[in-house]
Amino acid sequence: MTDTAHPTAAHLFDLSDNQLRARASLKWSTVEPDVLPAWVAEMDVMLASPIIDTLQNALLRHDAGYPGESDDVVQAFTSFAHDRWDWHIEPDHISFHVDAATAASKLMRHYAGPDRSVLIMPPVYNRFYDWLAGSGVKPVEVPLTDVPNGGFFDLDGIEAGLNAGTKVILLCNPHNPLGRVFSQHELSELAELAHRYDAVVLSDEIHAPMVYQGVEFTPWLTVSDAARNTGIALHTATKSWNFAGLKCGIAIRSATGPWPAELDPTMTRTDTGFWGLLATEASFRDSRPWIDTVRAHFQEQTQHLTKLVAEHLPGVTFHPPQASFLAWLNFRDTELTEEPADYFLREARVALSPGVNFGDAGRGYARLNMGTSTERLERIIAAMGVAWPPR
Ligand SMILES: Cc1ncc(COP(=O)(O)O)c(C=O)c1O
Incomplete structure (x- = not known):
């Protein structure tokens, strides 16, 4: 509804x-x-009333098993991404996970190079540090510059990190805690660097549905070919529609970018929270x-x-x-x-x-x-x- x-x-x-x-x-x-x-x-x-209705109906059906078909939730998310951000996502380029944290951890474990490091740009979402520790990788910190005026990528610092062997960048855009939405230009510069050093960019975009009116959000996988060749995006409805406890993370790949077998929908089909998945569909489509x-x-x-x-x-x-x-x-x-x-x-x-x-x-x-x-x-x-x- x-x-x-x-x-x-x-x-x-x-x-x-x-x-x-x-x-x-x-x-x-x-x-x-x-x-x-x-x-x-x-x-x-x-909560949004379509989410309440969806969950109440599931409860009335005593319906709390494993997630079933995901076609409808995929359609809900891809339409939202298309309508809001002009982002065309192939339905089979999406998989669902327990939450953003779990998907990111799997990806960091998979792609961290021999030095087991991941580049982050503090000040940044505090749990990134926990995600890294839990994934057995160490942070390479390249602080954002000029934080009092919004926070900007330190491209020289990032290049130094990549040059020293770091193979994964964990990006936060829109940024927590700064609320910064990086421009297409800034992101394309970062993408060029990542591409040059054969690094993978994990773009945590879970705050994107809450971008303010008049501000343009550019999903990583729409930035440039270099971005598409290097990136995997992470989204949720749980953050923006306020049901984090229900659990549901979404990972999105491009046709030309990285994608490990363990993130494939066939492997992750029953990983996510069933009610989280139902509420995600009700969010993107109806709320x-x-x-x-x-x-x-x-x-x-x-x-x-x-x-x-x-x-x-x-x-x-x-x-x-x-x-x-x-x-x-x-x-x-x-x-x-x-x-x-x-x-x-x-x-x-x-x-x-x-x-x-x-x-x-x-x-x-x-x-x-x-x-x-x-x-x-x-x-x-x-x-x-x-x-x-x-x-
Ligand atoms: C940038 C960012 N990523 C991830 C999360 C947590 O996402 P999840 O609950 O899906 O792991 C948060 C929570 O506030 C966040 O701000």
Whole structure:
């Protein structure tokens, strides 16, 4: 059933603290009762109604076995990619996995060269470090440059890493935590380098459905021939439609690029979460009004946050993201000397993600989750403001 009625953000995010504290998932259930959580990337939102209907129907059918046919979910995803990003994907170039993490780990294990290393560009999604460790590979860190102004590839540093033998680049685009959407030009430069050094690019694009209006997202496999020859893309609906616990990762190849046999759909058919797969189909096919409302809300939250930070946290800066619901707050030019997330948890009872979790390049920063109502975002920043400047 298509969700034709445009839900409003005021309605979708209208959940009280008590309702959210009753949730058993990670963000709210693991903080103290007086703490406002703004850490892990879960949203304080109601699920899209087509997802609820799909899951309720599965429950009513007592239907919780292994995943069956995937033609419909493949069709849902390929149409979404075509309509939103002008990306033409062959149906048999897709396979489903437990989640993005599992697919990435398999790929890193497969493609890491003799030195068992993978190149990452911090500050970057904290769990990349765990994925690498779990895959038995070591990080080669090439920090993004000029992070206060958005974050850019250090092409010389990347070339040095590839020249030293690293065979895999784990790219994050749209970027967590910076919210950066890399341009076609930037990506094509990276693709040329990867191609020259015969490296594989794993492009984690799971935040892409939340790219803001007016921002162009270029999927890796549409960047250039060099990108197609080097890349595998990772997508999910679970992040953007907020059902990470249901599990479903999507890996996409090109006709000319790398693709190990263990990622083939015939091998991974029953790997993914069955309900995750059902919800993924309901997302990409039937829940476009929901994601459009949600991403417009995040775009507005970004503008609102700029004003709130200026008012309550003078001296703190952040570069407005172009996608998703994460803000990378910069405390480096302030008097705060301790880890910002520790300080605000103790003094403001607000839980942020510590910047250092995103690599050494994250020291002096904290990641704020603004995937909540405007009212709660205001309360979070006001609470931080009471503890500001540091005593
Ligand atoms: C960039 C990025 N990749 C992957 C994930 C996790 O994806 P999954 O739950 O499918 O492993 C996240 C979660 O926030 C993320 O931000």
